[in-house]
Amino acid sequence: MRHELLRERLRERRWRITPQRRSVVEALSGPNLHLTAEEIFARARAVVPEISRATVYNTLRELVEMGELAEMQIGPGPALYDPNAVVHHHHLVCSGCGRIHDIHPLGVKHLYLREEDRDGFELQRVEVVFHGRCRACEESEDT
Amino acid sequence: MRHELLRERLRERRWRITPQRRSVVEALSGPNLHLTAEEIFARARAVVPEISRATVYNTLRELVEMGELAEMQIGPGPALYDPNAVVHHHHLVCSGCGRIHDIHPLGVKHLYLREEDRDGFELQRVEVVFHGRCRACEESEDT
DNA sequence: GTATATGCAAAGCATTTGCATTAAA
C-alpha cells in the first residue's frame, strides 16, 4: 500500500475516513507484511479498542476491491493480506514456521507459458508460490 | 491417482476397503479432474447412497496424507482435490467459469529462483497458478 | 472376535450479513 498518496486516493473514491479504518490502514504499513484478518484486528484494536471484527473484515474487503491490498490464500486456514499490492511479486513460504518472504518477479527467470499449453486462454496474471524451509527452521529440529 | 496399483498400495498401508471408500476413490478417476468435497460427495452418493459427508472428508484427508491425492486452495471457497498427485504439474484457472486445466511443468520454461532471492531457503516445491479467461468465457459477455 | 470405519449430530473456524445506532461529511 503506497501510504503517501493513499488518503488522497481514498478520498477521491469518497471513502469516509474513520478512526476504525485509519487503524486498519495503519496496521498494514510496514515492509514484507502478510497478516491474517485476526492479526490485523489485534493491531487495530490496540489503537482503537472499540473496533469490531466486522469492520475489519469490511475494510479489508473494500481495500482489496480498490486494488490497494492483495488477499491471498496459502493452503487452508485464514486468508493473508499483503499491502504490497501495487508491485506484482511472488512468495516464498516456509513450511516450518509459515513465514512468508516476498520475491520480486526479477527473481523468477522466464516464467512463460507456451502457446500450445495456453489452450486458448487469455492470460491475466501468474501466481507463483515457492515452498521450502527457512534457515532457522532448517537448523532446528524437524517439523 | 494411479488406479492400477492403488488397491495394492492401500492394502499395504492396512487400509480397509469399504464400499464408501471405494465410491470416493471411483469418484476421483478420470483425467483433468478438480473436484470439491461436495462434488465428490455427490458422485459417491450416486453409487453408495448411505455415505455421509464425514466419511468423504475423512477419506479425502487420508488419501492426501498418503500422497495419493493433492488438495489445493484456489482463492476462497472450498478446497479442490486433484487426483493427479503423482505427476507434478501446474494449473491454469479461468476467472470466468472457474474451470481448471492442468499444465505440465514442460509448459513452464525456466522456472528458477536466483541464489540471492532464495534467502537461505531450502526449496521443496513450486506451485504456479496462471489466471486467465478461457476461449468460451472470452467469447461470451463480460463476467 | 477385534480393531477400525461409519453415520449422525454437534462443534469449530473464518467470514458475511441484517439491522438499529452513531458519526463523518
Next chain:
DNA sequence: TTTAATGCAAATGCTTTGCATATAC
C-alpha cells in the same frame, strides 16, 4: 442534515470431531 459506517449478534459455508453402532479383516 444526509448518507454512510459502525457494533452487535446471528447466519453462513466448509470442515472436523465425539461417540455409539456397524462391519472388514
